[in-house]
Amino acid sequence: MLENKKGQLTIFIIIAVIIIAAIIFLFWFFNRMTPITPPSAGENPQVNIEHCINSQVEKSVGKIMNNSGYVKKSNLTKNFDGKDIAYLCYTKSNYARCIVIEPVLIEHIETEIYNDIKNKIDECFINLKTDLEKEGYSVTIESGMGFSINLVPGDVETIINKKITITKADETRKFGEFKINYHTPLYDMAIIIQNIVRQESLYCNSEYTLIMRANPWIEIDKFQTGDDVKIYTLKDIKTKKEIKFAIRGCVLNTPS
């Protein structure tokens, strides 16, 4: 009888430990799931704008990574693995070097992001104004705006020149320039893409193993299809982000 009771007690202790562990786990889990709420617009308009712009930049960068350097799908693609991969160097002729499709690649990507987000920036400022007015601020936003997108190592940098004045009670604050950084390996990957494309257009091949040796943060995979199209896959080891692009050049005639 006593032994039976001891056994029950042991089971109850085990169950109690499991329940406590489950509660701790669920607490940690929900804590992790709760999104970090940005500070209110009035507290820090810079952070509010940063949050809004970066979500737009993030979408553009995602599209660019998915579409081999384009926001919208390119017209010149190769179907591979059920996906259209854009050519960044292409010639339809055989025995000919490929022609670089997007020279000055960094500027091309900057322009792609610029065009994709230019209309959304105004929306961000309208939202900021609405949020500030809800908090009781009087807001003046000048209509003119200048903005630029710069690709730099590790970041996409958005610089917006827009004058904003916010007033509440006796306090007036003025803002003129917003410098926003979105963390992404896009620039560094674009530089490697440019290097591969340059080598392919010059030598009909690329020393991608050497490029990997010089840049240990990246994984490059080259796949040659049955019709001599090269599909390159670049993968940032740290963020797992990847870009694929296609090359068709120096193709030899296949004997029939």
Place this chain on the structure above:
Amino acid sequence: MKKRTLKLLSYFEIITLLISIIAFAFIIGDLSKEIKIVSALDIGDIIDVTSQIIPSQNLNLGCCFDKDEGLCDPNSEKADCENRTNGLFFKDKFLCDISECKQGCCILGTEAQFVTEKRCTKLSQLYGLPSKWDVSIKDEISCISKSQTGEVEMQLISSFILTSHLEGKP
């Protein structure tokens, strides 16, 4: 009473088991996202791409030099290059055999890269590091191997000491 306790106990165990299953599934859920099966040869490879034609038929090819980044794009079309603010086009030089595209070893801190002189300056600006461009190193392998020996660091340090000494800096 005993039966009731056992019933309660079994309910507890079932709930605990369910919670554990969900938690475990969530933890391994993150890992499974990275597992991707890639087929070696896809049927899509057989699709012909000859119907896709480059828009312009009259190609005016040459070298396109990115004057901001210091990068060279051989075999580029004039219109594509000149459409860019930073594009500088060199007609007929489709192999980029121009002085702007001459590559050398750029020693940047402890790293070394085989790039153009302009690119070396750009890298120096981007990373805020002193750079030295050495045109006497003719290939990428010799250049990269420089970064992996301590040679690079020593060269830079000694050149800085020498420059400071010549300029009379302490």
